[in-house]
Amino acid sequence: MGSITFNHVFKLYKGEARPAVNDFHLSIEEGEFLVLVGPSGCGKSTTLRMLAGLEEISSGELYIDGKFVNYVSPKDRDIAMVFQNYALYPNLTVFENIALGLKLRKTAKYEIELRVNRVAKILEIAHLLDRKPSQLSGGQKQRVALGRAIAREPQVFLMDEPLSNLDAKLRAQTRAEIIKLQSDLKRTTVYVTHDQVEAMTMGSRIVVMKDGVIQQVAPPRELYDQPANLFVAGFIGSPQMNFIPGNVTREEGRYCFVNKRMKLELPARFAALFDRMARSVRNVVMGVRPEHVLLRGSASAESEAEGSAYFGSTVQMTEVTGADSYVYVTVGETRVIARTDPEAVYRKDDQPGIGFNLQKVHFFDENTGKSLAHGGEAE
Secondary structure, eight states: OOOEEEEEEEEOOTTOSSOSEEEEEEEEOTTOEEEEEOSTTSSHHHHHHHHHTSSOOSEEEEEETTEEOTTOOGGGSOEEEEOTTOOOOTTSOHHHHHHHHHHHTTOOHHHHHHHHHHHHHHTTOGGGTTOOGGGSOHHHHHHHHHHHHHHTOOSEEEEESTTTTSOHHHHHHHHHHHHHHHHHHOOEEEEEESOHHHHHHHOSEEEEEETTEEEEEEOHHHHHHSOSBHHHHHHSSSSOOEEEEEEEEEETTEEEEEOSSOEEEOOGGGHHHHHTSSOSSEEEEEEEOGGGEEETTOHHHHHHTTTOOOEEOEEEEEEEOSSOEEEEEEETTEEEEEEEOTTSOOOTTOOOEEEEOTTSOEEEETTTOBBGGGTOOOO
16 A cells, blocks of 8 residues: 555646646655655655645646545545644644544544554653643654654655754654654655755655756665766765866777866776767766765875876865865866865865776766766767
8 A cells, every 4th residue: 555656747837937847757666765855946845745635736647556646635645744844733732733633534532542642652752742832842843743644544654854943963863763663664655855865864765856857766875876967966965976077088999088187097897888979079077976086195095096197186175074074175176075084184275196986986978967877978
């Protein structure tokens, strides 16, 4: 129970030239934890609201558990939604807030008591059942909102940025609780967030959206290691992937990445990728994660970059996060971020050598932004 299918769904608001959601086509498996992620205005919340029945679908078809639900009212869709603002009734106790949906469905009193107490125990809020929302902390309010949804025992849970009002520590704690709850309950969950860290740690699959369009759908690790385009590569990962424009040339049977400041002979594994391209000179963007940027002076970096060239760089600043340091350097006019051991000290205006783990770099078509590994064509 609880599979969901979006069949080429569009949402176009009156007076708008561009759809808020553009050809959303996706199947969500029963029991899956799917996360919709993207910047503000990308269409993720609108998609969730169409699934909830709170927004009309302009065109396309929506199915829940095989049932066509385009015109089914929200109360008849067997879903429960958790909002960003908790949406608790201030005049009701915690018990009454959790029980409200059950009362509206005319659930038997003994069943309401049973479900509310069971949910309160799961969420560790049994001692709060007699309190009003004004007497609760933000984290406690969010648990009550979750409890209200869980008590309904719906086919599908919908969550619209439910943690955005919590502080960082409480957000991490509640995130872990939601993951455990979803694993225990095994209910289909669609979760919306703009926070890519939340997306990467929570979802079994992630949908990255931009301007109402799906950019990529993949498990977290695949999304990180094999981004489909420049947008996904830059959005997923913190700090974001470094992007270095240049050309790919073929010299004496080997491919090289070149620009004004550097020339890199690429590993043999890239030959099959660039052999598919039609032109001998290709305008590309090389992408490299901060952990794959190598600063001269680290023994491990030297061995990892065996055969790679080092180039001059200038340190602009360093961020120490505890377990890691992020060193911001410039190579000519290009800014590059390197993740380093915090014991390796780099100061402003230092000029370390910089190299790259070339087994881990990505290439994107400069014009289309598509990953060449995903079939993008260099013009």
